Amino acid sequence: MNEKKDIISGYMVTNVRRMVKLCPAIIIGLSILCFSVLIGAKVFLGNSIEESRKKLVIGAVGDVKNDFFESGLTALCNLDATRFIIEIVSLDIEEAESLIREGKLTSYMVIPEGFVNSVMYGDNDKVITYVCGEGDKGLTSIIMEEIVETFSNYITYSQSAIYASSKLKKDNGMGSLSDKELLDINTRYINLVLGREKTCELELIGVGNELSTVGYYFCGLLVVVFMLFGISCNLYYNRRSKQIQRLLYSKGHGFLRQIIDEYVPVLLINLVAALIIWFVLSVLVNEGSINIFQLEMNPIRSFWLFLPKMIPVIILISIMQLLIYEITQNMVSSILLQFIVSISMAYVSGCFYPKQFFPEVLQFVGDMMPAGVCINYMSSCITGNSMFGSLIYMIVLSAIMFFGTILLRQIKIRGDIA
Numbered sequence: 001m002n003e004k005k006d007i008i009s010g011y012m013v014t015n016v017r018r019m020v021k022l023c024p025a026i027i028i029g030l031s032i033l034c035f036s037v038l039i040g041a042k043v044f045l046g047n048s049i050e051e052s053r054k055k056l057v058i059g060a061v062g063d064v065k066n067d068f069f070e071s072g073l074t075a076l077c078n079l080d081a082t083r084f085i086i087e088i089v090s091l092d093i094e095e096a097e098s099l100i101r102e103g104k105l106t107s108y109m110v111i112p113e114g115f116v117n118s119v120m121y122g123d124n125d126k127v128i129t130y131v132c133g134e135g136d137k138g139l140t141s142i143i144m145e146e147i148v149e150t151f152s153n154y155i156t157y158s159q160s161a162i163y164a165s166s167k168l169k170k171d172n173g174m175g176s177l178s179d180k181e182l183l184d185i186n187t188r189y190i191n192l193v194l195g196r197e198k199t200c201e202l203e204l205i206g207v208g209n210e211l212s213t214v215g216y217y218f219c220g221l222l223v224v225v226f227m228l229f230g231i232s233c234n235l236y237y238n239r240r241s242k243q244i245q246r247l248l249y250s251k252g253h254g255f256l257r258q259i260i261d262e263y264v265p266v267l268l269i270n271l272v273a274a275l276i277i278w279f280v281l282s283v284l285v286n287e288g289s290i291n292i293f294q295l296e297m298n299p300i301r302s303f304w305l306f307l308p309k310m311i312p313v314i315i316l317i318s319i320m321q322l323l324i325y326e327i328t329q330n331m332v333s334s335i336l337l338q339f340i341v342s343i344s345m346a347y348v349s350g351c352f353y354p355k356q357f358f359p360e361v362l363q364f365v366g367d368m369m370p371a372g373v374c375i376n377y378m379s380s381c382i383t384g385n386s387m388f389g390s391l392i393y394m395i396v397l398s399a400i401m402f403f404g405t406i407l408l409r410q411i412k413i414r415g416d417i418a
Helices: 002-053 067-078 093-102 115-120 139-171 179-194 213-232 234-238 242-250 255-286 299-327 331-349 360-368 370-383 388-417
Strands: 056-062 086-090 107-111 129-132
Touching: 002 213, 002 234, 002 255, 056 093, 093 107, 093 129, 213 234, 213 255, 213 299, 213 331, 213 370, 234 255, 234 299, 234 331, 242 255, 242 388, 255 299, 255 388, 299 331, 299 370, 299 388, 331 360, 331 370, 360 370, 370 388
Parallel strands: 056 086, 056 107
Antiparallel strands: 107 129
16 A cells, blocks of 8 residues: 555656756757747847838938928928938939939939929929839838828928918908918918827737737747747656556556646746746847837836746646647657647747738637637737636636546557556
8 A cells, every 4th residue: 555655656756856857958958949049039030120220211302402491301300200210311313323222212202493482382383203212112112102292292282272372362452471470370380290190099000919020929939939848858758658657557546647747847847948038038128139019118027027927828838748749659759749730830820920911710720729829818918908818718728638638648558458
């Protein structure tokens, strides 16, 4: 009886000790994995962040020496909200063409001779021409073209209205607009243009799940790292002895207890891995390499407060790893299956790029997978949206995979005994 009790009570302890012995090798594997993923993320996201911080430079060439045009351009460059994303510089045509070829200029607009006078006298027979480099007719160029057209319309229609009002007053025997009245109308117009952001509300849609690009890929790549981390635990999984499992079963140590005893060390090493990963990521957050706008007020504190919310994700992925290794029979097949399942699931679930590019049916399938529900749950945690639905589904999915692992163990052991 004592022998039976010792065998049963010592199985989890034995598994924990074996995991501790393998811990250095596992941590080395985790370090290599994290280093590879971080290098890739740094290159990809770093370029994206750097590009997003650059202002779009538009050149203004042609009749830009007019006093009215220069004063309007100065106001636009120094007072308007667009100054944070757009820089307008006065150039001659040769400079503009040279900068376009060098890629230092997004585009330029050509102000025709007499444009301001045409607007002032209500003729409106001059058109601003927009020029971009060959092959650059992308989204940015289209946006710039719209901005230039808007810029032209603001000047043309507003000034036409002002001088039409003056002509209408004069034609009706009320005299011309005084300088004070003209100044007042122009001031009202400038205030309206420069304060136009007050007339609308900005809603940030983001890349996916209401997250910024960095926030979305942060969630996706983190899920990938945790799933691939199971490969580092291969030595632990494949050193489980089927003979011991049969002996424990014959001594009354049921399949449920066996799986729990084997799962606890896996969960513990995954929690340790999460702490290591979080420490590395917190350094990147602190130095600004990872910028998630929801964490900008207090990034480090918010980042570490986010870690406990990761526990359901770690529990789910740990159970998934145990299930995958229960299916396989040897080390090679277990590594291959772990890698194929993790990468395929990550791809369909949108870990590598937004799943909105997939058909709706495939998006639904991806959301139902462990990787998909993990991304949705983490996204809700970051954005502050309700995560109750994702959490409940994660619990259900964990339970299904856990009891699936028990069923597989039961089939294998009872089949061998029979």
